[in-house]
Amino acid sequence: MPSSPRRRPKNRKASIALAAAELFCARGYHNVGIEDIARAVGITGPAIYRHFPTKQAILATAVDELGTSFAECVHSSDAVDVPAERLRTVLPALVRFTFDRRAVARLYQWQGRHLDPEQRELLAERFDGSVRTLRDLLLQARPELPKRDAATLVAAALSVIASPATHRAALAKTQAERTIVDCATAVLTADLPAPRSAAPRGYRPEQGALLPRxxxxxxxxVRLFHERGYHEVSISDIGEAAGINASSVYRHFASKADLLAAAYYRASSRLELATSEALSDAKTPAEAMLRLVDTYVRLSFAHAEVPAVYAVESENLPAADRHRLRVEQRRHVDTWVGLLSELDPDQPAGVLRFRVHAAFNVVTDLAGSGGASVNAERTAALVQHALALANHG
Structure with a gap:
């Protein structure tokens, strides 16, 4: 009997975009080819071009789908009249969406750097419109808030909601969703300290004139990787920015990937030392936890580019370095989870781990965001709420 002709799925284009997005997040945009995407979907490379002219067009469709779904979640409670109730309805919808798209939600951290300017502008406009809707909802629910503070709280809550896409910790789905909803709610209901003048964050070229080569x-x-992306920066670019001939760069680093790894190792060592100093003479778990938060936030704001670059470029590390750095990151997370367990022994370690990763994502996003209403002190306060430290004095 002759076999039935194979039917092309009606949603083939969406399937291609989703498969590509998962590969982009797992390996990095530049490390994925059209043939890789085709194999993931189960078709040939040329068949991809029936739907998309370029790899960039696939990415644009994937990001557009995320933006559309995000907007649908934000407007899912438009029929509800009470603003506070609308927020309580929207948060679970956004959290469910993040878990349903956990493998691709990290695309938001790329800031559209691989898209052309027109695509980037259109997608930013859609996303910003949805964020403004959330901000206005929060202002209606909390009319005492200044507009900029409401924007900061919404940005932090969205970082919490997106955080499951930035780590691999496991937890039962219902419990994980409840944890993230509670965490985001705690952030949205937080009272921020009065704003102060924000200190300059991150490395500035004029600071490095007297540094060793x-x-x-x-x-x-790190600065150039943050501004342009790892693959758009050459060894010559780095040498020129540092005032060093390209050939001389290789006396210090064998390759660009080794340079990227060295930057992360330096940041990891800096954090480990600062953590030890912060905890060395703490008298109680609560005091130790507050010191840990302040130290982590302070370092992140002082070196804001490093966590931002790690979030989007870690797949470009040599495999051995990537594994070692992830082990070091897990060890640091374990320190936080261990202290939190002493404060709240009834909470499962998995729940606390999700909260810690949410806190880290808030710091990474806010430290890199700029804005007069965002500084280290206010970010530390939001982290305390995300971790439920306010419940422990």
Whole structure:
């Protein structure tokens, strides 16, 4: 009997975009080819071009789908009259969406850097419109808030909601969703300290004139990777920014990937030392936890580019370095979870781990966002709420 002709799925284009997005998040945009996407979907490479002219067009469709779904979640409670109740309805919808798209939600961290300017502008406009809707809802529910503070709280809550896409910790789905909803709610109901003048964050080129060559190269590499993306920066670019001939760069680093790894190791060592100093003479778990939060936030704001670059470029590390750095990151997370367990022994470690990763994502996003209403002190306060530290004095 002749076999039935194979029917092309009606949603083939969406399937291609989703498969590509998962690969982009797992491997990095530049490390994925059209043939990789085709294999993931189960078709040939040329068949991809029936639906998309370029890999960039696939990415644009994937990001557009995320933006559309995000907007649908934000407007899912438009029929509800009470603003506070609308927020309580929207948060679970956004959290469910994040878990349903956990493998691709990290695309938001790329800031559209791989899209052309017109695509980037259209997608930013859609996303910003949805964020403004959430901000206005929060202002209606909390009319005492200044508009900028409401925007900061919404940005932090969205970082909490997106955080499951930034780690691999496991937890029962219902419990994980409840944890993230509670965490985001705690952030939206937080009272922020009065704003102060924000200190300059991150490395600035004029700061590095007297640094040793190796340190200057590390600092300039991270800055350029953050501004342009790892694959758009050459060894020559880094050397020129540091005032060093390209050939001399190789006396310090064997390759651009080694330079990227060295920057992360330096940041990891800095954090480990600062953490030890912060905890060395703490008298109670609560005091130790507050010191840990302040230390982490302070370092993140002082070196804002490093966590931002790690979030989007870690797949470009050599495999051995990537594994080692992830082990070091898990060890740091374990320190936080251990202290939180002493404060709240009834909470499962998995729940606390999700809260810690949510807190980290808030710090990464806010430290890199700029804005007069965002500083280290206010970010630390939001982290305390995300971790439910306010319940422990």
């Amino acid at each position: 190796r340190e200057r190269l590390l600092a300039e590499a």
